[in-house]
Amino acid sequence: MAATAISIADDAQGPSWADLPVSTPGLVLDLAVLxxxxxxxxxxxxxxxxxxxxxxxxxxxxxxxxxxxxxxxxxxxxxxxxxxxxxxxxxxxxxxxxxxxxxxxxxxxxxxxxxxxxxxxxxxxxxxxxxxxxxxxxxxxxxxxxxxxxxxxxxxxxxxxxxxxxxxxxxxxxxxxxxxxxxxxxxxxxxxxxxxxxxxxxxxxxxxxxxxxxxxxxxxxxxxxxxxxxxxxxxxxxxxxxxxxxxxxxxxNDVGQIALGNASLETTAIRVIATVVSHPDPERACIDAGSKSLSTDLVPASAHRDAFPGMGLIVNAPGWVIEKMSEEHGWLRWRGQGAPMPLPVGTRLEIVPNHVCMAFAMLRRATVVERGDVVAHWDGFGPGASE
The missing domain is CATH 3.20.20.10 (Alanine racemase)
Structure with missing residues (x-):
């Protein structure tokens, strides 16, 4: 299954991972980084x-x-x-x-x-x-x-x-x-x-x-x-x-590994893609990825939580923090400098989970990308594997 090729190796250059054709909330995996x-x-x-x-x-x-x-x-x-x-x-x-x-x-x-x-x-x-x-x-x-x-x-x-x-x-x-x-x-x-x-x-x-x-x-x-x-x-x-x-x-890798110095965005092979579904005032928004997609885990060491606040790192909307979770909603709050960056309803965000194990466990399907093309969908084991 091919898609329009885009560059996702460097988030500072080229389109966002959020441009990939994946339903949200969805997990994306880059084969080259893996x-x-x-x-x-x-x-x-x-x-x-x-x-x-x-x-x-x-x-x-x-x-x-x-x-x-x-x-x-x-x-x-x-x-x-x-x-x-x-x-x-x-x-x-x-x-x-x-x-x-x-x-x-x-x-x-x-x-x-x-x-x-x-x-x-x-x-x-x-x-x-x-x-x-x-x-x-x-x-x-x-x-x-x-x-x-x-x-x-x-x-x-x-x-x-x-x-x-x-x-x-x-x-x-x-x-x-x-x-x-x-x-x-x-x-x-x-x-x-x-x-x-x-x-x-x-x-x-x-x-x-x-x-x-x-x-x-x-x-x-x-x-x-x-x-x-x-x-x-x-x-x-x-x-x-x-x-x-x-x-x-x-x-x-995940935010926990980035915080410890073991990883960077470039060596983080996955993103959770989410959509802004509500933006009731300039400093608040909600996404369709909640605790059933990202979990409520913070980065493990409290010493790193000022640098990596919230429940995941929003790569393409710096300054916005996932402050709270309910099951199907991520509650975003503006914590950046100056006026809030607008997040129109429908905006797609790419998020590095704090704890990648939980994202796999919750979402159970990965959209697999190779050289910018979607090449496969991999599914996790069924409920029997948890016994």
Missing amino acids: DGNLDEMAAIASSAKVELFPHAKTHRMAEIGLRQVAHGADGLCVAKLGEAEAFAAAGVKRLFVANPIVGADKAERALALSRRVDLTLATDSEAAAASIGAVFAAAGTTARMMLAIDSGLGREGVAADQAAAVAAAVHALPGVELIGIYTHEGTTYGAKDHPDLASRAKAAGAFMVGVAETIRARGVPLPTVSLGASASAREVAHVPGVTQIRPGIYAF
Whole structure:
């Protein structure tokens, strides 16, 4: 499906992404920028001699997952067993479900999937691991698992001082092969500037390597030390002892990555296109993209919110801020210098989301652009992938 070719590589030159023939609210993806991002991270992983398992819950699209593998990824990381099943059906051969699963029903599905692909599962407790291992043992095989470690985020994961004991207990279970530890070093997103980010990332990598050493001292072989955050991936990849990275947002980038210094508009592969549907006074307007399109996320670190206010960056209407969201409305307020830039009803705006994962999850379809032409529409997985 071709359209009139336009230049969208540089927002300061040529027509806006908003000129593309896409219904609003709609997600637009530029292939050249995507491929550049994929190649950059693959080169980082290769130079550091670590595995690259991109977190595909960011997009949940078969075409993008296969493209990541084609551009050097060793496999894909996912959040749900249903996502793993969908990517396996698309042809991905190595998958890590980086979210603990529990119970015989999930174990039976995981067992069936493990017969088709190289599958690794996650756990952070002996009880959860045992519920999976029992099913695998009964089938005469083992579930390859990694143990989640809490590196400061306070979500799932074993505390460092308990990791060796839990790892030893999991390692001894029938039907389980413990192959590594993993974490989401989400605290790195709170960095106030790039030096702070680098320091936090290196500390997270060193922390995980240290935890691995305490576990190995208990006699548990542990070949894999895995960290996962786009904020920190460029630094943790080079920490000695780290063997795997799992960034997700890096493929597209978003305002959060721009704020951290990891990206720019030129390396941000997606935009949400929205239409001004109301302009009741000069300093207020509404667009047809609300929380069901962009989410209400602010940039992660409060230190960056003065420079990147609101719930997304409006590229072609500087000075206007998405101040508030309802489900189907974005509430815009003029925060620029001088008289407000007019936003006539019908004006189309191009918006970089603060958190790209949420835009993919909400909109679930990407209009794909190559050299300025619309070449495809890629759809996300259906509801079953969330199970």
